[in-house]
Amino acid sequence: MANGKNIKRRTFIKAAATAGVLAVGGAALWYLGGLRGLRKAALRQFPGVLYTERLRQIVTQDNTKARALMWELSSPMENQMVELRVQGAKEAAHRYPGMDDRFTDDGIEVYQYTAELDKLTSGTHYEYRIVAGDAATDWQTLYTPTESESYKILIFPDAQSSDYSDWKEIAHLAWARNTDAELFACMGDLVDNGEDRLQWTEFFAGIKEMQRSIPMAPVMGNHETYNLDWKARLPEAYLRYFQTPTNGSKAFGRYYYSFDYGDVHYVVLCTQQKEIGTFKSGLLEEQLAWIRRDLKAHRKRWNVVLMHKDVLQYRINGRPEREEGIDEDNGRVWMPIFDELAIDVVFSAHLHTYRNRGHIYGFEKTPDAKGPLYILTGVAGNVRYPNLWIDHAFDEVTLPQPETDNYLTMEVSRDALEIACFLSDGTEMDRVRVTKK
């Protein structure tokens, strides 16, 4: 939905400045030394510390072998390296150069760095740190799954907010309760306004600890395509913040992508053909051709789709002319493809409500679990639509209205995908199992 309340930008900046957020910036790179009298003691107690911000892991196409790392500094620095070692080892096993990936958006130059960690061994617990000169970050964990890994993934619906406190709370609590999760996905509309740098920093603040420990799989939402005037633009900041796997497209590189984690092949679609279509056409057609090639090349035991906009059309209170059915732009187009490609589960978002619709095949409900399970993931920020949606005949589980925030877990094993939905306080609201013999 495009009508989320936006942060009053000036107010937000003023509040952030008052709190010292802007002045300090947090990413200051501190070198010890200078105060000669204290130098020795200081060096012993405080070895050079590198302060990075938004240090994060992003999924790669094959997470058994590679991982993307990204981070920011408050001022540019040359010759940064990532050191990687097997957990417990004294010596670094690999060193990778940090590539300068700075960009300017919202009038702010962001000193961002990236590294692709390749040649990894699957099923290994690693540690990594960023090193610059004689300063370094703490060691962080990094795990490479096996091909048949059983694991848990955390899934977060729309985080977009006018005040990110609720998002930070649910993201922190979800991670605190699930530090055994091996990766997490954010289902799009990560921010309310895709050009607003302060909103991005607020979004990332919610996943600060999680994103440096386990990789993130981001999904692009329509709000990532809004500029400060609330008009459509290309998702420039989103594409900068997330070095997701390439998709071979010239026009829409990284707008959509896929990756493997354990026994699951994840297909991450871009549902913003309308917004992006203002600037360049062909996004949908390209994905329709790509998804068949992609599944042919990468099909796994389990195949899961992550897409921002939903496939069903819901009635809306106060708009009697709007009928219940299949969404014209995304449902009519994608559902037959998901049937054809035997997708197991489709996660969507965008409507800020949780709905488990069970299995659907040929646009019909299938009590014998034929066709994909369709989960509309809910809301994880403070932009809520109380009393807006009218239940769909396909809905099997909804949450008590008006809805608060929720998150999901999916436990992957050889025999089942088990999906559960939780409120911020940890109350379990739904649990569903997809099995395969």
Ligand SMILES: [Fe+2]
């Ligand atoms: Fe949204």
Ligand SMILES: [Fe+2]
């Ligand atoms: Fe949306």
